[in-house]
Amino acid sequence: MTTYIIRRVLLSLPVLFGVLFATFALGRLIPGDPCHAILGEKATKVVCDEFIKRHGLDKPIPTQFAVYVNEVVHGDFGRSFRFSKPVTDLMVERLPITIELSFAALIISIIVGIPLGVISAVRHNSWLDVFTMLWANTGISMPVFWLGLMLAYVFALALKDTPLALPPSGRLSPGLITVPFWEIWGLQLHEGGFFYGLADFIGRLNILNAILSGNWPVLGDAVKHLILPAFALSTIPMALIARMSRSAMLEVLGQDYIRTARAKGLQRFAVVMKHAFRNALLPLVTVIGLSLGGLLGGAVLTETVFNLSGVGRILYEAITARDYGIVQGFTVVIAIFFVILNLIVDISYAYLDPRIRLD
Amino acid sequence: MSTALAPTALDIEGLAPQSVSLWQVAARRLLKRKSAILGMVLLGILVFIALTAQWVAPYSPTLSMLDVNPPQALGKRTPPCIHALGCPADQPEHILGTDGNIRDEFSRVLYGARLSLLVGLSTVSFAIVIGTILGALGGYFGGWIDNVIMRVMDVLLAFPSLLLAIAIVTVLGPGLINALLAIGIVSIPAYARVMRASVLSLREMDYVSATRALGGSNLQILFKRILPNALTPLIVQGTLGIATAILDAAALSFLGLGAQPPTPEWGAMLGAERNQVFTAPHLVFFPGFMIMVTVLSFNLIGDGLRDALDPRLAHVS
Numbered sequence: 032m033t034t035y036i037i038r039r040v041l042l043s044l045p046v047l048f049g050v051l052f053a054t055f056a057l058g059r060l061i062p063g064d065p066c067h068a069i070l071g072e073k074a075t076k077v078v079c080d081e082f083i084k085r086h087g088l089d090k091p092i093p094t095q096f097a098v099y100v101n102e103v104v105h106g107d108f109g110r111s112f113r114f115s116k117p118v119t120d121l122m123v124e125r126l127p128i129t130i131e132l133s134f135a136a137l138i139i140s141i142i143v144g145i146p147l148g149v150i151s152a153v154r155h156n157s158w159l160d161v162f163t164m165l166w167a168n169t170g171i172s173m174p175v176f177w178l179g180l181m182l183a184y185v186f187a188l189a190l191k192d193t194p195l196a197l198p199p200s201g202r203l204s205p206g207l208i209t210v211p212f213w214e215i216w217g218l219q220l221h222e223g224g225f226f227y228g229l230a231d232f233i234g235r236l237n238i239l240n241a242i243l244s245g246n247w248p249v250l251g252d253a254v255k256h257l258i259l260p261a262f263a264l265s266t267i268p269m270a271l272i273a274r275m276s277r278s279a280m281l282e283v284l285g286q287d288y289i290r291t292a293r294a295k296g297l298q299r300f301a302v303v304m305k306h307a308f309r310n311a312l313l314p315l316v317t318v319i320g321l322s323l324g325g326l327l328g329g330a331v332l333t334e335t336v337f338n339l340s341g342v343g344r345i346l347y348e349a350i351t352a353r354d355y356g357i358v359q360g361f362t363v364v365i366a367i368f369f370v371i372l373n374l375i376v377d378i379s380y381a382y383l384d385p386r387i388r389l390d
Numbered sequence: 391m392s393t394a395l396a397p398t399a400l401d402i403e404g405l406a407p408q409s410v411s412l413w414q415v416a417a418r419r420l421l422k423r424k425s426a427i428l429g430m431v432l433l434g435i436l437v438f439i440a441l442t443a444q445w446v447a448p449y450s451p452t453l454s455m456l457d458v459n460p461p462q463a464l465g466k467r468t469p470p471c472i473h474a475l476g477c478p479a480d481q482p483e484h485i486l487g488t489d490g491n492i493r494d495e496f497s498r499v500l501y502g503a504r505l506s507l508l509v510g511l512s513t514v515s516f517a518i519v520i521g522t523i524l525g526a527l528g529g530y531f532g533g534w535i536d537n538v539i540m541r542v543m544d545v546l547l548a549f550p551s552l553l554l555a556i557a558i559v560t561v562l563g564p565g566l567i568n569a570l571l572a573i574g575i576v577s578i579p580a581y582a583r584v585m586r587a588s589v590l591s592l593r594e595m596d597y598v599s600a601t602r603a604l605g606g607s608n609l610q611i612l613f614k615r616i617l618p619n620a621l622t623p624l625i626v627q628g629t630l631g632i633a634t635a636i637l638d639a640a641a642l643s644f645l646g647l648g649a650q651p652p653t654p655e656w657g658a659m660l661g662a663e664r665n666q667v668f669t670a671p672h673l674v675f676f677p678g679f680m681i682m683v684t685v686l687s688f689n690l691i692g693d694g695l696r697d698a699l700d701p702r703l704a705h706v707s
Contacts, residue, residue, distance in 0.1 A: 049545030060561045168425070168693070172686035174637055176644050177660060177678025180667045188668050328552030332641055336664065346553070347645055350560045362557050366549050373548075 035381050043374050050370060054363040055099045059092075061355055070112045072353075108360030113352055118360030121345060123228055127235035128202065128341035132333065133326045135238075135261035140269035141319065148276030149311075152284060153303055163273060170270030175329045179263035179336035186259055198256050200338035202237055207252055209234075212243035260337040264329050268322035275318040279311035313384055320376030324369055419698040426694025432687035440504040447497035448483075451654035455482070455492045466490050467663075467670035487672050490663055491652070498654040499676050505655050506684050509570060509639045510632035516574035517635075518628055521581025522617075528582070529589030530612055540586070543579040551576045552638055559647045566655070569648035573638045577631055584627050588620030622699040629692035633685045640681050656681045 066079040066088070074082070083089050087098040102109070108118040147167075151160040183199035190196050203209065211234030213220060220227040234240050238257070241250035283289065284307050292302045331343030342361060349357035420426050439446070449455075455462040462482045470487040471477035486495035524543070528536035546554065558572035592598060593616065601615050640657030642648035644664075649655035651662060656677035663673035 045541055046544045046548055049541060050548050053545055053549075057557055057561060165425075168689055169682070169686060172633065172637075172682050172689050174640055174644070174657070174660075174678055174681050174685075176641065176664070177674070177681065180660075180664055180674050181671075181678070184667050184671050184674075324550040325552075327550040328641075331552060331556070332644065335645065346556065350556060351646070355560070358557065358560055362549070362553065365553060369550060370548050 032381065036378055039374055039377050039381075043370055047367065047370055050366040051100055051103060051363065052096065054359055054366065055096050057362065058099075058355065058359045059095075070356075074112075103363060108364065109356040111349070111354055111357045111360075113349070113354045113357075118357055121357065122342075122361070122364060123232050124235065125340065125342050125345050127232060127237075128339055129327070129330050129334070129343060131236050131238060131257065132260055132264060132339065132341060133323070133330055135257050136264035136326055136329075137268065137319070137323065139261055139265040140272055140322065143265075144269040144272030145276050145315070148273040149280050149303070149308065151273070151277045152280030155281060160277075164277070167270040167273045170266045171274075173266055174332075175263055175267065176332040176336050178266055179260065179333055182259050182263055183336070197259050199259065202253060202256050202339060203249065204252050204256075207249055209237055209240055209246070209249050209253075210244060212240050215244040260333045260339060263336070264326060264333045267325060267329065268319075271318055271322060272315065276311060276315055279314045280307060283307045283310045313380065316376060316380050316383060320372060323372055327365060327369070416695075416698045420694050423694045423697065425690045426698070429687045429690025429694065432683055433691065436503050436507065436684055436687065439500055440507050443497075443500040443504055447494075447500045449494040449497045451493065451498045451501040452652045453493060453497075455488060455494065462492075464488055464492055466492055467666060467673060468492075469670070470495075470672055486676050487670070489659070489673055490666065493652075495659075495673060495676065498659060499656070499680055501654040502656040502659065502677065502680060503684070505649065505653070506636050506640070506681070509566075510636040510684075510688065513570050513574040513577065513635040513639065514628050514631045516570075517577035517631065518581050518624060520574075521578045522585045522624065524578070525582035525585025525587075526589050526612055526617065526620075529586035530593055530608070530616070536586075539582065543582050546576065546579045551634075552641060555638060555642060556645070556647065559642060564647045564650065566643075566649040566653065569639055569642040572642070573635050576638070577635060580627060580631065581624065584623045585620060588623060589616055592616045592619055626692060626696045626699060629688055629695055633688035633692065636681065636688070637685050 066082050067074055070078060070082055086102075087095055090098075106119060108122070110117050111121060114121060147163050151163045154160055186195065186197040187199035198204065211230065213230045213234060218230065220230055233243075237253040238250060241247070241253055280303075284303075289302060289306055292306050293299065297306075327342075330341060331347060333339070334341045334343040335347060342365070345357060346361050349355070349361075449458065455464050464482065464484075466488070467490055468484065468488045471481050471484050473479055473483050477483065484494050484496065486499060489495050489498065524539050528539040549557070555569070555572040555576045558575060559568055562568035562571065589612075593611075598611055598615055601611050606615070639648055640655075640660075643655045643657030644661035646658075646661060649658045651658060659677040660674055660681075663670060667674045
């Protein structure tokens, strides 16, 4: 297993390098000179000269690339001219919103998608199966932004003043404030330090922060605000997971050892869960891993619809405002995150299936 | 003599198994799947709408109702008005209402079909051509060519596809053509991988070695011997790819990075009116519903094709 992990990590290094090169190229391919592209149209000659010197833009391209890689490795993702702060600070502010949303969507899609798929497979060709698959096909065909707007219409307007009403935008109701858990715990943290950044980051995950600080009204309100966007975002992965778990289960359930298990008198439920499901998990890991990329893309759209100022929103606004520092910084972080994620998927795949790591 | 021979010839003809091509088998199996038929019917309707939009649509998709002759005294975003369903006869009929620029929403939705189908077909054709060439070269020649091509594909795959498309549009600038190019580029790796896998398994086949022994050139082997046999997975991937491409293009237009107003593109129409969802839900509902139906039709056909073209299921026919 260790050799397998080492091999996989080494194999993903060239991809990481390529990702860095691609984002580096992105910064250089932008129309106009990089200084005005990154610092804004109004940057003066003096500011530009300083900028060019600091980032080595007057040096040959390979040197520039080396400077860029060095900056990224040291956690310097550039600055945003619109916010006049480092992109890293913006990440600490915006990432938690997207992570919360994507994570909630992923959990919904797994806890709904897998049982639906498994039941469809066990009750193959029943009305439930037909209905689930019809729904799954519709689910993967729905534009997430359309579904989000329709959900907002139904739950915020049509069902207004009923117990089912849900807020269509934002993360918390006006008037509610969330206090970072570490302030409630009385932790003394140095502003600017690593632990401060980490605590700040966790404190911005509203739901986790509310649980950590025991603030139940805020927790309830945060969950309420998260339901609609998370549900809208979860549809496509949910449908994919349901379809995949159905076909994987169907394949496994048709095999001889399942019949043997039933023949030796095991309960149907035990056979489905212990013998079949474990083996059907394998393709599911891939689908779930791949869904995460889609989730990040979908988050851009969901955040726009539900007025959440997460990564998607800031990226979109940065593009329209031509704030390339943000575009470059966030793109490289997301891509690196995605490469690491794929690595984790591959490793868990090997953990679940000994044939892969022993190959 | 001739009378004695004739029945024999007939007999032989009757006994010989009727030759059925792979495509005939696939077509038959495709037509047995209800979901695939539903997909084809939906697509048929959409193609019909796209082709006849200019005659069926009551107005030009970019025409404001203030500029028609005689001008219609309408406010912005009027709800649907259908005379047969009790809308007062003195109001002009707009089956799906009017939009924020007082244009006939129904006409715009009809014309949108044309654009969405073109978007799907053009991006996927682009991606298939480039992806096939890259995948075939990599799979056939192997070595460093393969390594370079596939690592570049890995890098492309390392970005979430919509985000990569957004980044590419940033460099190229917003607009429908640039958005299509971005989506095309983003979808190349899928086809390159499929093609490479097929070529890798096919190039070791005996009939390929036979062609080489007979003096066939690399190009001849690749395009005449291998490509035709690697088509089926490409067709399936392509059909499903059209669905994704339409969805992504709509998303880019929704964000304002794709089709620009006043183009009647469903995603752009939806994006322009998204803040009016509470006051004029029809302007959000209909374009999105059409996107869903279009994407659904390609998904259903793609699923059907996958099962129909799978040789492992050949006996089922």
